[in-house]
């Protein structure tokens with residue numbers, strides 16, 4: 260167990276929203292300044308997975324759970340090699356983290372990784388503001404950078420920060436080199452390369468570590484390719500299936516991955532997409548994407564699988580969505596398509612499936628490591644598509 264009282268002794272900090280609303284608190288994590296899109300997450304657990312999810316690149320995450328950091332930081336839960344959030348906003352940081360796996364405090368980890376945060380603010384009021392006004396740009400300022408600077412000057416800096424709409428970010432977070440995640444055998448051993456039941460080419464647009472793992476557990480050898488992979492790169496691994504991952508930024512900018520996906524659809528290779536991957540399938544089929552007012556971020560979102568009628572509780576992290584008709588089958592260049600999943604809170608499209616070839620995607624996270632795991636069946640669906648193709 261690690262202890263830290265550093266948060267209590269920290270410098271004043273200020274959070275400035277692009278519409279001029281200001282919250283004053285204390286520095287949390289690194290001291291300095293940071294900018295991004297302010298979004299809120301309602302997850303009560305899983306903060307390590309949230310912080311290290313590459314889809315949060317350039318976003319300042321507000322936690323609605325009032326106590327954050329209670330279980331410290333361990334070395335097992337990160338979804339990638341670093342923290343990706345641009346800033347972190349909490350109400351009441353843990354003063355005494357306690358968990359058998361904890362190696363250090365969250366405050367120390369944020370300092371170590373240079374992530375600027377703010378604590379001691381009314382996160383409920385901030386969340387309600389974002390719900391009313393929508394996600395917007397934000398700045399957090401603490402320490403010397405901020406001293407003596409007028410609020411108007413800080414606001415001007417916030418307005419200079421880039422918008423999320425129109426941001427093309429996948430290549431900034433994705434692997435530069437292809438790597439292989441071996442299938443996992445029945446006794447937990449790595450299956451020798453080239454001998455797994457299935458090979459999947461996964462296009463990394465900001466992939467979370469748990470995603471190839473969930474496939475590997477199902478006997479799949481996963482070749483993770485850079486975001487810039489071409490259709491030739493994808494087919495060079497001789498895949499039984501192709502996967503498109505989650506990732507940061509605006510799907511309207513992802514023309515490269517959309518073109519690769521169209522090539523995959525052309526060849527009718529089994530296809531699965533998650534989150535950004537769902538938005539790319541939407542675009543490949545000819546649907547539009549749009550920015551949600553404040554997005555879905557948390558781990559208790561109700562989604563209905565319309566192919567079975569079942570409702571599942573799911574993990575979300577998306578600020579954009581696909582614009583597809585809910586109640587009719589659409590004709591697309593790749594055959595008939597329908598909305599397979601829908602969010603029961605607001606009827607947002609949460610999944611797509613093609614009816615004339617083996618391709619589907621979801622907007623949410625069946626791989627969610629912190630849970631819930633209701634949607635894990637989607638990986639089995641992908642396996643079934645590959646099995647059917649082989650039969």
Ligand SMILES: NC(=O)CC[C@H](N)C(=O)O
Pocket residue numbers: 314504505506507508509510533534535536576577578579580
């Ligand atoms: N987690 C994701 O893949 C997010 C996709 C996209 N960046 C969005 O915000 O909607």
